[in-house]
Each structure stands twice: as C-alpha cells, then as structure tokens.
Amino acid sequence: MTDILNASLLLEWYDTHRRLLPWRETGDPYRIWLSEVMLQQTQVATVIPYYERFIKAFPTPTALADAPDDRVLKMWEGLGYYNRCHNFLKAMRRVRDEHGGQVPDIPSLFSSLPGVGPYTCAAVQSIVFGHRLAAVDGNVNRVVTRLFAMEGVVTGAAVRRAIQDAVDIAIPEERPGDFNQAMMELGAIVCTPRRPDCLHCPLRIGCQARILGRQESFPVQGMKKKVPLYPVALAVLVDDGKILVQKRPATGHLAGMWEFPGGRILTGEDHAMALKRCLSEELGVVPEVGLLVGCVTHAYSHFKVELSLYLATVREGTALPKKGQALAWITSEAFETLAFPAANRKLFPLLADALKVLPSAI
Template sequence: MPLDTTTPTDAQKRAFRTDLLDWYDENKRSMPWRDTDDPYRIWVSEIMLQQTRVDTVRDYYPRFLEAFPTVEALANADRDEVLKYWEGLGFYARARHLHEAARTVVEEHGGTVPDTRDAIRDLKGIGPYTAAAVLSIAHDEPHAVLDGNVTRVLSRVFAVKEDATTSTAQRELRRLANDLLLPDRPGDFNQALMELGALVCTPSTPLCDRCSLQTVCRAHEAGTEEDYPITPESEPVPHHDIAVGLVFDDDQLLIQRRPDDGLLGGLWEFPGGKQEDGESMEAACRRELEEELGIKVAVDDLFYTLSHAYSHFKITLRAFRCHIESGTPEAREDQPFTWVGLDELDDYAFPRANRRLIEELERRQSEPSLFDAPPPDAS
C-alpha cells in the first residue's frame, strides 16, 4: 500500500528497508569500489562518480589508483600528473580539490582520512553528499546520502510536490532519507537507493514492474512517475564561438595553461578565446593571443573546426594556424606557456575539445604543409 504520509511508521520503514536491501543484495552491479572499505578509495570513487557515468569511472578509477594507491602517494604527486590521470573525466576542479585535500589529510591528519563529519567536511571538495557517502560506506556511520538518484526515487515514492532543486525540498528529502536509513547497514542502504535510481527508477520510463518499492510508491499508484522530481524549466544551453591559434615555431607548438580557478582550471590548451560581437573569428584569434601572451600574430589559414558540448554550454571551436609577427610570448600570472613538439602533447592534460584538435594534428602531421607557417622571427 503506498505511503500515505511523509512520516512512515516503524513497520513501513522496516518493509521499505527490507524490500530495498533484498533487491540490492540480488541485483547490485559489481564495481571495483564496492570491494573495499578503504576510506581513501571510496572517497576517490565518490568524487569521480559526481556527474560522471559509472562506465566512464570504471575505466579511470583503477588507473588513477594504480598511479596513486594511497593518500600519501596522491599528496606527493605533482598536480599536472594528477590532472593528466583525470584528463577526459571533466569537472577538473574535482581533481584539484582532491589533490589539495589529500595534502591536508597527510599534513593535518597523519595520512588517515578523517572519520567525523566535521573533520571530513573541512577537506577541500567534500560536501554533504561525499561526507555522508564516505562515512556510511567506509565506517558504517548512519548518514543518509542525497544525490540525483536518491532525490528522484524519494520524490516519486512520496510524490513530493515541491521543486526538488529548492533548499526546502532538499531538506525534506534529506529528512526522509535519514528517517528511512537502515542503521545497521547505512552504507548498503545508501548504495541500494542510488542503485535503484540508476537501474530501475530511471529519469524516463522507470521500470516500475521490476521495482521493489512499487507497492509503497505514490507516484506509481497515480501513474505519474515521470512528473517527479519536480524541477524548474531548463534554460536554453548557451553557445559560444571560440577561436584558437596554432602558433608554430618550426615543429614546436605554443600551449598555455589555464588559470587554476574556473572552468578546466589547470589544464593546458592552445591559446584563444571567445569571439566578441562584430568580430571576425580571425580577429578574435589575433586579439586573444595579444591579450593572453602579448604577441601579434598573422593568421595563416583555418586548420580545423569542431563542435563540442560541455555540461552547461556548447562551443564551436575554430583553430587557425598562425605565426608570430611581433613580440615574444609572455606568461601571465598563473598562466605559464611552453613550446612542445607534437609527440610531447600527450604528456600534458588537455580539455576534450583540445584533445580532438590534437588528434587532428597527429592525423595530418605527415602533410608537408603542416609546419610551414613562418617562424616567430620571420619578417
């Protein structure tokens, strides 16, 4: 019988937990991070899994842990190396914060990941969700998690009428999750709810016929599953035109590191930026290189055009082959640059759109004209 209250009785909670955990024990997917109770490894998996598909994390997780098997190994690593192992996962602030937090764990906690909510929340990049996940899964501490999957399942089971993105709704959902949490197996309960959201209570066409919570789900009883969670109308995704310069010096190419804070912070890229109103793409390329590196370039030709979708916007990127007409590149604060050969580009971490450009450079490197742009000191 569907739950007719947002304060379930003890009997209703017991039934909910039993149904959910029985399903989980039989159906949970095998994941490398489910074979460990090492808080560091669970922490890494939870950070990687934020806004990233499980199948993608399955590839990255073992490689990352092979390179950085302990929190000390991560703390002692160079940040560029950490970003290189994160390349392609996106949301690079996660990697920078994880690295910084590992250093804090070593310096302030003797290399042991803290096991109290206050101490773990003090670490860079750990919010309420990650703290609850690590504490419940690694330490069996009774903290409920609330991620997108749990939000969806509980919004449907309780037919929560509030916009799920508001703090009021989030508070109510967190209260429900904590109220339902199985105190003896909090880590498994949290993972079970997330797993059900990922495999059964999916955003569209949920598989209610296979759902262990079907009998208690209000949305299912009313046939309104897909009306929940209630969310505001999404804004149209903005689009930007980006011009970048492939500045050659013989067989060397100029690359620059992005500022630490902000999107794709700390990654390397070919210099460039957004086209401004009324500006041609070639003019945008010249302006950006002058602003970023203090060089005046001549644009030789359009090398490649690609489209790419980031999480909150889309870009069309045009890469122009250029040569320096005047000036010598100067690094801006927090944005060093370097010259590299094509075969060295793999040593640096690049955003995905730049990586596609590198693939095109590699594909065409045997073309006699690829490196023909005049050298920087040509007049």
C-alpha cells in the same frame, strides 16, 4: 513514510541485485572516497577505468598527496569537472599533513576537508565508518520524489527538505552505508529517468508515482535556462617545428590544464580580428593568421563553446606568459604528455589531418 520507503525491502533487493564494482570490494576509505568523487556527474562505466588507473598510480592518500599536480591532472584528463580533482588532491595533502595519512572517521572533521559537501560526507562516512547519515544525490532525488509523488520543483527548498527528511527517517541504524548505496543503485538500474522498471522494484507496492501511473512526471524540473554558446578562436602558433601551448591559471575553470592560445570572439569581430586581439593580450605577439584547421563544439554544464582553430605564425614579438600562466613549445607528439581539456582534444585529429596535407607548416 517508512512503509513507502522500506529499508528492509530495499536492503534485501540490494543484497541480490547490486552490481560488482571495484570500489565495493574494499573497505579502504581513500578508495571509496575517490569513487564517490569520480562518480559525481559521471556514469559508472566511464569511471571504472579512471578509478583503476588512479588507484594503481596513487594507491594511498600519501602517494597522491606527494605527486606533482600535473601528473595527477593528467590522470584525471577526460573525466571532466576538474575542480573535483584539484579539491581531492588538496584534501589528500591535508590528510597527510594533519591526519597522519588517515582519512578522518569523524564526520565534522571529514566535512571540513576541501571538496567534501554533505553528499560526499554522508556517503563516505556511512559506507566506511557506519555513521547513520543519509546521502542524497540525483538518483535518490528521483527515487524519493517518485515514491512520494512530490509535486514541487526538485531544486526548491521545500522538496529538498522533504527528500532529506524521508531518507533521514528511513535510514537504518544497521547498515546505513548499504542503505545509501542501495538507494543510489535503485535509481541507477531500476528507477531510471526514462521507463523505470517498476515490475522489478522492491518499493513498487507503496510507490505513489506508480500507483498514479505518473512515474516520469517526477522529479518535477524547474524552467531550464537557455545554455549560451560562445564562439572562440584558437591558434596553432608554429615555429621551428614546434607548437605553442599555454597552461591555464591554477584557479578557475579548467585550472592548470594546457590549451591552444586564443579566446572568445566578441561582437563585431571576425575570427582573425579576435585572434589578433587575444594573442596580443595573452602573449604580447602580433600573429599572421593562416588557414582554418577545423571547428568543434563542446558542452560544459552551463555553456557551450564553438572552437575554431587556425594555423598561425608570430609576425612580431616574442611570446611571453602572463602572470600565473606558463608556455611551452612542443611537438604535436608531445601533446600526449600534457593534460588538455576535452574541447582541445577534439581538435587534435583535425590538426593531425591538416599537418599531413600541409607538412611545410611545421
């Protein structure tokens, strides 16, 4: 196994070919941890500006721990997978309160912090503190299943175990953090999902997938579930030049973010019916539903939404927040001060256009 996954060849390649990335120029555990959290499910090029802004705003665990939730969420806005942000913030508050502001260097202590799973624990603890823990992410899955031509479904228990065993054996005592980063780097820039650059791969000699000429057959994916599409009706409730936005509860999907009121369109409902029901349930008002502002679709990891945004006014009642939620009447210029999910943000230009044509609406 060690011949196929040869750490020396890999590290030699990494020393010459690794990309210069902001989090590779520091030994600061907080910064490296932040980069690992931001990089989950997200491309390096997307992460870099977020990482730099975040570090500038919150340079230490305590600076982040002391910041208000809304400010932190606003900094994360657009990066998606917001649970990462909530968990990182909770973890920094534990670091401040229980560890004197220092990131713990004991893996068992570190992994008890919010949002720290086996991958994050192995990555941070190996890179920063030199613990010999092998980190397995999607890139490593791809490299290892190709090296050993693993035929089972990559999410299956047997293959996951085999991947972990392969890297646990190969990771060296010296430079375990560089080994982990080298594996991820190889998957990111050489052993890519499509058309891997085997000619420039340091592990090409022993790679079973290359020898078989079946590089793109690995990793073997399971049956893909059909992603459901949910139609959603939203309202731009307008009153006295201001627009009503509501804050989602502090837990659950898109926790703590702001959005236009509305909700899922149920079977048998048209858009206006759905809006009237949702605004009555959510805000306790009867709306007058006006013109359609526009429609957008947005994909989350397990479902898609099709959002239809309507101009509306309150015909009866006074909008009040449900328990655990907040409401705010704001001008459209003030949208930039609050954290909105990407799906709502896609509607902003459509709303701006509608307001140009219909200035009397505001």
